[in-house]
Amino acid sequence: xxxxxxxxxxxxxxxxALLGVHLAAARANTAAGFAFALDVSxxxxxxxxxxxxxxxxxxxxxAALKRLAPEHGEVKSMHTAxxxxxxxxxxxxxxxxxxxxxxxxxxxxxxxxxxxxxxxxAVAMYVMHGFVPCGPFADYVASPENRFFTLxxx
Numbered sequence: 582x583x584x585x586x587x588x589x590x591x592x593x594x595x596x597x598a599l600l601g602v603h604l605a606a607a608r609a610n611t612a613a614g615f616a617f618a619l620d621v622s623x624x625x626x627x628x629x630x631x632x633x634x635x636x637x638x639x640x641x642x643x644a645a646l647k648r649l650a651p652e653h654g655e656v657k658s659m660h661t662a663x664x665x666x667x668x669x670x671x672x673x674x675x676x677x678x679x680x681x682x683x684x685x686x687x688x689x690x691x692x693x694x695x696x697x698x699x700x701x702x703a704v705a706m707y708v709m710h711g712f713v714p715c716g717p718f719a720d721y722v723a724s725p726e727n728r729f730f731t732l733x734x735x
Contacts, residue, residue, distance in 0.1 A: 584641065585635045599643055600660070606660075612726045615724060629657065632646075641665040642661040642671060646682055652687055652689060653690075654682040672709075704728065715731040
């Protein structure tokens, strides 16, 4: 698989459709009020870099990096298309975000995810890439519905 990760693409209908699938899955697998996935408008704000992973003309996944503070970033809106799962797309996007965070001078990268079985594969991938459990960060509040992870970029 030859994967190309490009910044941008929020105007592409394929990207918007995959983000719609991501939002629906997050909401379906998390208690009401605890799904913090961003929609297209939420991804268009300053301080967020959005990336799309392509194999030829096929969209394989999406992810975003949000700057929380000068040295702290957050992984947002990670989603791999169903047809591309278990092929390394999520890992490639995560490595790309880590590299972008480092290049932007960030020293820590955090993420929030759900606790249901739906999120188990993603959590395993984050842990495999060095993320460790942590407490809530930014405006998040601890709850049985959310898990938090962080990665030192030093």
